[in-house]
Amino acid sequence: MSYLFPNYQRKKLELIKGSKNTLIDQTGKRYLDFTSGIGVMNLGYNDPELNQVLLEQSSLLWHTPNLYENDLQEQVAEKLANGKDYVSYFCNSGAEANEAAIKLARKATGKSKIITFTNSFHGRTYGAMSATGQDSIHAGFEPLVPDFIYLPFNELEPVKMEIDQQTAAVMLELIQGEGGVLPADVSWIQAVQSLCKEHGALLIIDEIQTGIGRTGTFYAYEQYQIEPDIFTLAKGLGNGIPVGAMLGKRSLANFFGPGSHGSTFGGNKLAMSVACKVVERINQPAFLQDAQKKSGQLFSGLNQIAEKSKMITGIRGKGLMIGIELADQHTLSVVLEQLEVEGLLALKAGQTVLRLLPPLTITEKEIDQGLVIIEKVLNNLESQIGFSEKGE
Template identity: 80%
Template structure:
C-alpha cells in the first residue's frame, strides 16, 4: 500500500536528477523538459549560482520568524517593485499569495464582493478556490467562501452588469494557464481597469504563472498598459524553493498593519536568498529579449506544424507560455504519452490543450529538438487516424 493520499494522479516515473533543461528518471532515461515543474524552474535545473547561494545561506541561518528585521526580504521586495511604489508580503505559495490579496482587498475597501472569471484558476485553499471559476474544482467542498461572482472571460457587458459599489476587487489572470492558455484581450483589460476605477474597486492580477519573465517581460501586465493595485507571484520566483509574494500599491500598506496577516515560514532566509538572485538574473533586458526570441521560434515552429496537421485547432500563447489546442480532447492523453515516450515532457491545460512551459534557459537547439519531437508524434498520430 501507499502511505500517501491519492489526491495526485501520478505517472509511474520518478525524476532522480536534473541538469539545465533536462530531467533523468529512475531508469536513467533523459527527458527534455517543456514543463519547468509547472512553470517553476525558469532558470533550469541544478544551476551552479543558485546552488551556491542556497548553500551559503544554509551555513548562516535557515529561518527566523517575522518578529525580526529581514534584509533579504527588503532587498527582494525592492527588486520586485521595479522602481514603482509597491510593497510586498512574502509567503510560501501562489495560493497563499492569492489568499493574502483577497484579504487585503476586502480590508482596504471595507467591501466583500470579488469578481473573477470562468475557467480561471487561483489555487486550492478556500479563498483561492472560491476565486477559481471552475465547478470541477469546487465539487465536494461547498459551501465556498461567500461573495465571489464569476463572469465570462474577455467579455465586458457581463462584467458591467455585476460590478457595483459593493465590489472590493476584480481578480484575473492575463493568460489563463490552467484554463487553456487563453490570452486576455488588451482593450478588454484596459476597460476592466477603467471599471475598477469608476466603482472604487481594486484590480488584482494573478501573475503566479505568468510572472518572473515567463512571457518575455518580467511581468505580463507590462504588455497590457495597466497597473494593478495588487498582484501575486510564486512558481518561478524561487526556481523550486517554495516562495510566493503579494505586492500592493504603497497606499494599501496601512490596511495590512501588525496582526492583520502573517506566515510562520513566509519570507524565510533560505527562500529569500534564492528569490533575490532569481529576480536579479531574470530582470535583465538581454535575458528577457532572449525569452521573446525563443518564444517566437517555438511559436512559429508550432504554427508550421499546425498548418499541416488536422489534429491541431490552434496555437496560442506568449513568450515561453504556449498552448496547442487539439481538435479532439480524447487525444490529449495519448499525445502526452507519446511525447513522453520520445523524451519530451509537456502539460495539459483545460480540456483539450497541450501546455508548453520550457525553462527560460532553453536553448535554440533544444527548441528545435522539441519541435522535431512534436512534429514526429503529431504526424504519427494523424496518420494512424486516417
C-alpha cells in the first residue's frame, strides 16, 4: 500500500545513485542516462564543483526571505541577462516562472488575451495549464483561466487573423518538447515577433526545456535572431536544485513593483549558489561548441540508423534535444522498455516520439554506446514485428 497519490505512472526501478552521465538503481544496475532527469541535469550527476558550492552555502544560510537584499540573486540575474537589458524574477519551477510571465504580460499591457499553440506545454498550475494547448492536460480541471487562444504551431495565417489590439501576449516554445520535439520555423518566429510589435503585444518565449545550453546555444532564441519581451527558465538552471526564473525587458520592471508578485522560497541562497555556478560553466564558448559537436555526432549516428530502419520516419530537434519519430505509436512504450533493459534511459514525447535529452557533459564514447543500444533495440523489435515497408 502506498501513501502517495497515484498521479505519476512510476516505473518499478528506483534510481539511488549517479555519477557523471550514469545512474544506478536499487539492484546495482547501471544505466546510461539520455534523459537528464527530463532536461534538468545538464552537467550530469554528482558533480564535485557543484557539490562543493552547495556544501559551502549550506554551512552559511539555507534561506532568507525576500525582505532583505540577496547578492546571489543579483549575480545570477546579471549572468542570465547575458549582456542584454533584462531583469529577473526568481521562483522554484518552470510552471511558476510561466505563471509570473502571464501575470506580468497582463499587468503590463492592461489586456488579458494570450495566444498560445496546440501541443504546447507550459506547466500544470492553473495559469500555466490554461496556457497549455493540450486537451488531455485540461481534462477534469475546467473552467480554465479565461482568454487563452490556441492556434496551430508554425502556421502564420491563423496568428494574423487572431492577433489584435486586445492581445496581451503571444506565448510559445521554440521547440515543443512534450508536444513531440517540434522546432519552430525561423521565418515563422520572426514574423510572429513582427506581428507582436505591430499590435502592441508582448512575445513570451518558454525556454524551460530549451534554455541553459540544451539546444547548442545558451538560449534557443539566439538561433532565431530575436529578443523576446519575456522569457522563462528552469530545469537545467539548477542542475537538480529546484529553481526557476522569469526574465523581462527592463522597460517592464515597474509593472512588477512591491506586492505585485512573490515567492517564499524563490531565489533562496542554496538554489542561487548552484545556479550561479551552472550558468558560469555552461555559458562559455568552448562548452557550447563542444555540445554542438556532440549534437552533430548524435544526429549523424541516428540518421544512419534511420536510413536502415523501417521503424523511424523522422529525426528532428536542435543541440542535445532530439526527437525520433516512430512509425507506430504502439511500439514506443516497448522501445522505451527494451532500452531500459539494455541499460539506456530515454523519454517519450507526444504519442510516437522517442525523446533524447542526454546531459551536455555526455562523452563521445557514451554517445556511441547509446547509438549501439538504440540500433540494437530497434533492429530486434523490427524483426519481431515484421515491418514490410518504411512507415507501414
